[in-house]
Amino acid sequence: xxxxxxxxxxxxxxxxxxxxxxxxxxxxxxxxxxxxxxxxxxxxxxxxxxxxxxxxxxxxxxxxxxxxxxxxxxxxxxxxxxxxxxxxxxxxxxxxxxxxxxxxxxxxxxxxxxxxxxxxxxxxxxxxxxxxxxxxxxxxxxxxxxxxxxxxxxxxxxxxxxxxxxxxxxxxxxxxxxxxxxxxxxxxxxxxxxxxxxxxxxxxxxxxxxxxxxxxxxxxxxxxxxxxxxxxxxxxxxxxxxxxxxxxxxxxxxxxxxxxxxxxxxxxxxxxxxxxxxxxxxxxxxxxxxxxxxxxxxxxxxxxxxxxxxxxxxxxxxxxxxxxxxxxxxxxxxxxxxxxxxxxxxxxxxxxxxxxxxxxxxxxxxxxxxxxxxxxxxxxxxxxxxxxxxxxxxxxxxxxxxxxxxxxxxxxxxxxxxxxxxxxxxxxxxxxxxxxxxxxxxxxxxxxxxxxxxxxxxxxxxxxxxxxxxxxxxxxxxxxxxxxxxxxxxxxxxxxxxxxxxxxxxxxxxxxxxxxxxxxxxxxxxxxxxxxxxxxxxxxxxxxxxxxxxxxxxxxxxxxxxxxxxxxxxxxxxxxxxxxxxxxxxxxxxxxxxxxxxxxxxxxxxxxxxxxxxxxxxxxxx
Amino acid sequence: xxxxxxxxxxxxxxxxxxxxxxxxxxxxxxxxxxxxxxxxxxxxxxxxxxxxxxxxxxxxxxxxxxxxxxxxxxxxxxxxxxxxxxxxxxxxxxxxxxxxxxxxxxxxxxxxxxxxxxxxxxxxxxxxxxxxxxxxxxxxxxxxxxxxxxxxxxxxxxxxxxxxxxxxxxxxxxxxxxxxxxx
Numbered sequence: 161x162x163x164x165x166x167x168x169x170x171x172x173x174x175x176x177x178x179x180x181x182x183x184x185x186x187x188x189x190x191x192x193x194x195x196x197x198x199x200x201x202x203x204x205x206x207x208x209x210x211x212x213x214x215x216x217x218x219x220x221x222x223x224x225x226x227x228x229x230x231x232x233x234x235x236x237x238x239x240x241x242x243x244x245x246x247x248x249x250x251x252x253x254x255x256x257x258x259x260x261x262x263x264x265x266x267x268x269x270x271x272x273x274x275x276x277x278x279x280x281x282x283x284x285x286x287x288x289x290x291x292x293x294x295x296x297x298x299x300x301x302x303x304x305x306x307x308x309x310x311x312x313x314x315x316x317x318x319x320x321x322x323x324x325x326x327x328x329x330x331x332x333x334x335x336x337x338x339x340x341x342x343x344x345x346x347x348x349x350x351x352x353x354x355x356x357x358x359x360x361x362x363x364x365x366x367x368x369x370x371x372x373x374x375x376x377x378x379x380x381x382x383x384x385x386x387x388x389x390x391x392x393x394x395x396x397x398x399x400x401x402x403x404x405x406x407x408x409x410x411x412x413x414x415x416x417x418x419x420x421x422x423x424x425x426x427x428x429x430x431x432x433x434x435x436x437x438x439x440x441x442x443x444x445x446x447x448x449x450x451x452x453x454x455x456x457x458x459x460x461x462x463x464x465x466x467x468x469x470x471x472x473x474x475x476x477x478x479x480x481x482x483x484x485x486x487x488x489x490x491x492x493x494x495x496x497x498x499x500x501x502x503x504x505x506x507x508x509x510x511x512x513x514x515x516x517x518x519x520x521x522x523x524x525x526x527x528x529x530x531x532x533x534x535x536x537x538x539x540x541x542x543x544x545x546x547x548x549x550x551x552x553x554x555x556x557x558x559x560x561x562x563x564x565x566x567x568x569x570x571x572x573x574x575x576x577x578x579x580x581x582x583x584x585x586x587x588x589x590x591x592x593x594x595x596x597x598x599x600x601x602x603x604x605x606x607x608x609x610x611x612x613x614x615x616x617x618x619x620x621x622x623x624x625x626x627x628x629x630x631x632x633x634x635x636x637x638x639x640x641x642x643x644x645x646x647x648x649x650x651x652x653x654x655x656x657x658x659x660x661x662x663x664x665x666x667x668x669x670x671x672x673x674x675x676x677x678x679x680x681x682x683x684x685x686x687x688x689x690x691x692x693x694x695x696x697x698x699x700x701x702x703x704x705x706x707x708x709x710x711x712x713x714x715x716x717x718x719x720x721x722x723x724x725x726x727x728x729x730x731x732x733x734x735x736x737x738x739x740x741x742x743x744x745x746x747x748x749x750x751x752x753x754x755x756x757x758x759x760x761x762x763x764x765x766x767x768x769x770x771x772x773x774x775x776x777x778x779x780x781x782x
Numbered sequence: 783x784x785x786x787x788x789x790x791x792x793x794x795x796x797x798x799x800x801x802x803x804x805x806x807x808x809x810x811x812x813x814x815x816x817x818x819x820x821x822x823x824x825x826x827x828x829x830x831x832x833x834x835x836x837x838x839x840x841x842x843x844x845x846x847x848x849x850x851x852x853x854x855x856x857x858x859x860x861x862x863x864x865x866x867x868x869x870x871x872x873x874x875x876x877x878x879x880x881x882x883x884x885x886x887x888x889x890x891x892x893x894x895x896x897x898x899x900x901x902x903x904x905x906x907x908x909x910x911x912x913x914x915x916x917x918x919x920x921x922x923x924x925x926x927x928x929x930x931x932x933x934x935x936x937x938x939x940x941x942x943x944x945x946x947x948x949x950x951x952x953x954x955x956x957x958x959x960x961x962x963x964x965x
Binding site for chain 1: 803804805820822823824825826827828829830831834835836837838839840843844845847848849852853855856958961962
């Protein structure tokens with residue numbers, strides 16, 4: 161007689177070890193990587209004890225690159241090949257970049273996204289960002305002593321779809337598994353809220369090197385709910401530097417500057433700004449290539465006057481976010497300051513005046529985003545501690561379509577909680593029309609020309625009918641990373657055409673594959689080894705998920721035959737994982753995926769039912 | 783423990799109405815705190831963040847469920863959308879008709895004119911007075927909707943009240959836009 165083996169509830173048969181996951185703050189000026197170690201979020205330092213990695217990449221003639229402090233130190237000697245603030249170019253075309261003249265780079269106008277010509281060839285901002293991410297990944301793996309299961313990467317809340325997609329592509333290029341793209345102010349709120357057990361309405365004011373975000377959140381017992389977000393994805397500390405730079409040119413009456421001088425003056429301008437955060441005056445001394453000497457003194461009062469309009473530019477989005485949240489200033493319980501630029505005393509004062517309270521600065525504004533991302537990564541990776549919480553974030557900018565006359569038809573409004581989907585029906589305007597062009601845009605303005613174009617696609621195969629008879633349903637879906645996919649189909653006659661687009665500014669899969677190949681010195685074998693490794697990770701993950709699901713609900717939700725079938729598929733996958741056959745791993749993974757669709761649906765229904773039962777019990781207890 | 787050969791019957795249906803989704807009675811009058819709590823409890827179970835390590839099928843379902851829960855929550859928590867949805871459940875498309883009583887239209891035309899003048903004159907005092915009047919009116923329509931839908935079950939009458947509420951809400955949004963211009 162067989163003995164029944166009884167396992168204690170909560171004790172899994174295969175206790176999984178701590179999964180290594182990190183949070184990465186990919187910043188305009190500096191980037192950081194953090195993790196949760198022994199229950200505490202910590203920033204991981206490099207071998208020299210530096211936490212901040214300057215977001216600077218220098219490309220070398222031999223095709224290689226250097227990243228961080230070394231690259232930064234050579235920025236003035238090699239300005240053309242040393243890329244600073246690449247985040248400003250992510251998902252941006254050449255005409256979107258306002259201050260090209262002050263930058264020493266040789267920009268190349270490419271469809272969708274600008275590129276830069278360097279000694280190591282033409283580079284996309286995605287590739288530059290990937291170099292930074294690779295260094296952080298290596299730092300984390302060296303420090304944690306193992307391979308990462310994934311990373312949460314932060315993006316400015318006000319980043320549009322193009323900028324988010326570019327960030328995700330960069331992570332993919334760096335070989336990182338993206339657990340989630342997380343909005344920077346929301347990350348800061350996690351780090352802050354969990355640290356202080358905060359409850360109520362909070363504003364997060366995040367002024368980084370190149371971006372400004374304001375988010376209004378409601379914190380209630382473990383739920384972080386973003387009510388509204390606003391900002392300016394082209395406003396940050398860099399703009400304050402540029403004001404100082406222009407002031408230097410004006411005061412010193414210098415005209416002929418080479419690129420070396422430009423980079424040097426720019427870094428002196430930044431140093432002066434930083435000095436003014438702690439002193440009343442800053443001196444600026446520079447010897448130019450021509451031998452001319454610039455010797456100036458900048459006072460805080462003059463600095464405040466020249467940057468007052470920038471400070472005001474942050475308060476307008478702040479007002480809008482409050483309006484969108486339907487709240488008044490008095491209802492805000494606390495204001496969290498994030499980003500290095502919030503060290504500028506005038507900004508602290510202006511935000512304090514606006515909200516009628518002293519902003520909270522007890523967490524390091526440079527680190528708080530990475531720490532929050534690490535805490536979220538730890539939970540997403542499945543290393544649940546005692547605390548469990550939920551993040552509900554929003555779409556920052558309305559998403560819509562171009563309609564007749566170049567007007568925008570909004571489909572998903574800004575500040576809709578994600579994931580979200582909305583469908584709208586359109587019709588043909590000509591007799592016999594068999595195709596329809598769909599132009600997807602993002603922004604708040606009425607005219608398409610004033611919004612960001614995300615992509616165009618054509619729906620073909622519409623049955624030829626009289627004008628207005630065809631019914632085309634266009635569906636927008638925004639996922640939990642805030643990324644959009646659009647599909648369209650014709651409903652009128654039952655004939656269906658269906659297309660899903662990845663917006664055209666993003667890199668195509670071929671382009672990413674090409675960049676991946678380029679980044680490997682001995683192409684072929686490495687690529688296939690990497691493909692196999694990735695497929696194995698996916699397969700292993702599905703296998704573990706299926707095992708856990710069977711343990712939890714196998715007995716109650718599946719019949720014996722159904723259970724046998726799933727176990728058979730799991731066995732096939734387990735065998736495939738042991739061999740070096742990429743196609744077999746993929747096939748077995750897909751088969752198990754397909755074979756568990758019904759089981760997944762039943763589990764989901766059970767979860768929903770449990771949530772409601774729990775809720776009713778709660779209200780009974782009251 | 784014995785296992786059965788029959789899978790458990792699943793009572794939950796993706797197409798159930800929004801109220802049932804949150805375990806709430808189908809009514810205009812709403813316990814907001816209970817809706818909020820049910821919403822958070824549901825998201826805590828089905829949000830994609832809880833399925834990062836699940837298989838593709840579960841991840842897709844989680845996104846669909848979370849999307850549906852978000853949509854239902856937004857509809858139920860806004861008085862206008864909630865009432866419109868309740869009428870839809872009764873088979874009434876309230877917004878398909880545009881017939882409005884004359885006296886109502888006249889009052890609204892007066893308010894529109896006043897708003898336009900206040901807007902060009904940047905007259906904050908008038909805007910504030912208008913906003914107060916409109917809010918009082920919106921609240922009156924909301925309590926009338928509760929009565930017409932929940933007590934009297936007079937849906938055609940409720941549809942007319944809802945159309946009035948939409949006019950009022952639109953004017954309120956314009957007042958908001960006028961404030962924004964003055965920021």
